[in-house]
Amino acid sequence: MPSRLITSIILQTLETNVRFAQNLTDFVAGVQNIHKAEARRETERATSAAGNVGAAQDPGKFVFRFGGGTADGSAGMRELLGGKGANLAEMCNLGLPVPPGFTITTDVCSAFYAHGRNFPEGLETQVKGALAFIGKTVGAKFGDAENPLLVSVRSGARASMPGMMDTVLNLGLNDATVEALSVKSGDRRFAYDSYRRFIQMYSDVVLGVPHHVFEDILENYKKLQGFERDTDMSAADWQTVIGKYKDAVETELGQAFPQDIHQQLWGAIGAVFSSWNTPRAATYRRLQNIPDEWGTAVNVQAMVFGNLGTTSATGVAFTRNPSTGENQLYGEFLVNAQGEDVVAGIRTPQNITEAARIAAGSDEPSLEALMPDTFAEFRAVCNRLEAHYRDMQDIEFTIQEGKLWLLQTRSGKRTLPASLKIGVEMAEAGVISREEAVARIDPLQLDQLLHPTIDPDAEKTVIAVGLAASPGAACGEIVFDPDEAAKLKSEGRTVILVRSETSPDDINGMDAAAGILTSRGGMTSHAAVVARGWGRPCISGASSVRIDYAKGEMTAGGHTLKAGDIITIDGSTGEVILGEAKVRQPEVTGDFAKLMGWADGMRRMKIRANAETPRDAAQAREFGAEGIGLCRTEHMFFEGERIVAMREMIMAGDEAGRRTALAKILPMQRQDFVELFEIMAGFPVTIRLLDPPLHEFLPHDDAEIAEMAVATGIDAGKLKARVAQLTESNPMLGHRGCRLAITYPEIAEMQARAIFEAAIETGAKTGQTVALEIMVPLVAMKTELDILRDRIVKVANDVAAEKGVRPQYQIGTMIELPRAALQAGKIAETAEFFSFGTNDLTQTAFGLSRDDAASFLGQYTAKGVLKHDPFVTLDQEGVGELVAIAAERGRSTRPKIKLGICGEHGGDPASIAFCEGLGLDYVSCSPYRVPVARLAAAQATLSARK
Ligand code: PEP
Ligand code: MG
Helix, strand or coil, rough: CCCCHHHHHHHHCCCHHHHHHHHHHHHHHHHHHHHHHHHHHHCCCHHHHHCCCCHHHHCCEEEEEEEECCEEHHHHHHHHHHHHHHHHHHHHHCCCCCCCCECCCCCHHHHHCCCCCCCCHHHHHHHHHHHHHHHHHHHEEEECCCCEEEEEEEEEEEECCCCCCCCEEECCCCHHHHHHHHHCCHHHHHHHHHHHHHHHHHHHHHHCHHHHHHHHHHHHHHHHHCCCHHHHCCCHHHHHHHHHHHHHHHHHHHHCCCCHHHHHHHHHHHHHHHCCCCCCHHHHHHHHCCCCCHCEEEEEEECCCCCCCCCEEEEEEECCCCCCHHHHEEEEEEECCCHHHHHCCCCCCCEECCCHHHHCCCCCHHHHHHHHHHHHHHHHHHHHHHHCEEEEEEEEEECCCEEEEEEEEEECCCCHHHHHHHHHHHHHHHCCCHHHHHHCCCCCHHHHHHHHCCCCCCCCCEEEEEEECCCCEEEEEEEHHHHHHHHHHCCCEEEEEEEECHHHHHHHHHCCCCEECCCCCCCHHHEEEEHHHHHCCEEECCCCCCEEECCEEEEEEEEEEEEECCEEEEEECCCECCCCCCEEECCCHHHHHHHHHHHHHCCEEEEECEEEEEEEEHHHHCCCCEEEEEHHHHHHHHHHHHHHHHHHHHCCCCCCHHHHHHHHHHHHHHHHHHHHHHHHHCCCEECCCCCHHHHCCCCCHHHHHHHHHHHCCCCCHHHHHHHHHCCCCCCCCCCCCHHHHHCHHHHHHHHHHHHHHHHHHHHHHHHCCCEEEEEEEECCCCCHHHHHHHHHHHHHHHHHHHHHHCCCCCEEEECCCHHHCCCHHHHHHHHCEECCCHHHHHHHHHCCCCCCHHHHHHHHHCCCCCCCCCCCCCCCHHHHHHHHHHHHHHHCCCCCCEEEECCHHHHHHHHHHHHHHHHCCCEEEEEEHHHHHHHHHHHHHHHHHC
């Protein structure tokens, strides 16, 4: 069970192949940086005014120091110092024990890229000064032959990107300083072990020599000597291996491993900056919406050693349980060890607290039992940090010979249930306000609770149990390969990614998977951390699952399963279940319900749902929808007898024939509406008249046509001819929307009659007035709406006369064409409401087919042509301008015109914030998005108030 601290170290040493070419380029650039420094300065002097943003803004300060009880920076400076750097500074300011160091700013990263991966002028001098400061603080000197200072070089972006960028530890070691370290520590074996780790890590991260080269050398050596474990190696053994490592570097690169510690340092700094732009980091940023321009800072810090004997240790802790949110210190540590020991499978991390050890049934002593004084100090630090940041903290620490050192603190990633619990508890304890509690929850994360869980009464065959690393149930086909997972997902298949463990290079496949199962790794492993962050169900460390990648199969609980076989994983219990298990629909209860209640009290906009079936409508109500914003009536025509009658209508040769067929549909439509109105119990219901082109209701291939011919008795040839007649080159811009109702008014009349009759029937049944809105789709001109309004009003009058009851209703339109947006002022003379159909509006504004764009949109976002898929997140600049124009022009004609949105964007938090800005009355989204929209709307109101 590697800890995340350890995992992040592991991640540096894995999957080197992808990075190899990049690193080699970076190394060459790094070496060039040093050798060409002088020549470059001249050029930079000339260009800095034009391009060096950082230097231009603050030419004096590239480097911020911390340590010895003071710091240049603070927590508020995360944009410049990155999260890690800002928090290291803050901890120093709080007087906490932090190894001294310095942060090179993110501005330098921008300048580095702006200048062809060269460092800005003046940086070298500042780094030199800062190194001297560290040396002075710890009483050592970089490169000193008696008392050498060793440093770590780590990345640290504004937003945390676990394991995505590079780290180098033990930097400053060479053939001379290793001897000094040996004397100073009094532990020769430790010194040479550190040196070989450094050569391995530096060669991999900076020089691009694949990690396996070193693994192979070590394995061969151990085999020859008859050693089983690294701990069998003596100092002399490590010395021999180091010689072989150095030879290997020379063979791979044609040059010796650098002995010049300054060259080492600049190589590492360049490598960390360069690691901002590796493909895996770029992919992670894209998935997490982290802007490419942010860049990373670099933190150089005095090394402290967790492997200096049994009074030393290293670990990671959360101030509360990141999975459940329980207010208990939670974490893992290793005594006298470094991360690689865990990878080798020699060590299992121990629990930090006694309570956790007992709960885990572990025999390995806890930190609390092993080092009670240091533990007490650590617990006090944790409490202090949580109180200071007013949030759950994720803390990395090292204990060197009994002395506690803090290496990092940050707000800890957590599951949604943990977020909710922590937010509610902190608000109720008065640590944060309710508004802060609401603002802290990522609305998209709510998705985690809005998906099915395994029914507790379900019959299930549990074939393995691992760690409940990220909650939720997922069921799908087993896939062992991340690329295959991505491919199958693109084919519309649902997959569970099964791996021994994951690494940052797997994130494409992890993103594609409905759930992730690993046979190794702990609660803080890469798979667990990433899955929790994304709200993806995950089981880690299911050690009884044996995976054979070569055969494409896994065995568990006596079953052998192949790729493609179905399993269900329960990320809330850790159970791996054979086949598809029965699942239960989610409910909004407990902390979730409480926080949503708070959010509801804060938001201005109403939330409606797009729903047409009673099941969806009921689910939407369950999730708190306050009405239906879009009932797509065409969905009601596909089932059972309806499609038969619909086809009969389409095939009819004249109006009379169509009316006969429509008369068969009328009672079914009426019944649909009655059910919806009853479920919505007085909340508004917007019903849209038929929208799609008629050919969508006809079969297309010969077999289906033959089947329909038999079912309806209509000649197959006639059917084919009608299909051909209705075929359009561009159906999305064809005979659809209000154009259908204008050419076949009897369809709209039947629908209007069904709606009015249903409203009257429901009113009579329930005593509640139905808040009815009839919506006309794809209007481009006021005239279209005028014609249809007259028809609908006439039907209303007819029905009122027949039933003796006058239905209450409004007639409005969708705004989903640019012309309609521009003509909104005129259209509002007739329309009592607008609903922005931003799916079609995006399609028509961009001239981008909804059906065909997927083939290249991915490339557009990957290449940065578009920041987001405009069908997911509203293009505020263009499509958004059309929405704003329509809202303004509509209001200028009809000041109280009701405005809402019913395109997919109605469930997207960023788009919801935009709608708040325009003062829309409501957003409407799919039922499962309703809680997301409720929270996002509350957050939008809160930020609009600021
Ligand atoms: C729209 O175009 O945004 C809309 C909601 O309608 P549909 O997706 O049904 O075309
Ligand atoms: Mg539309």
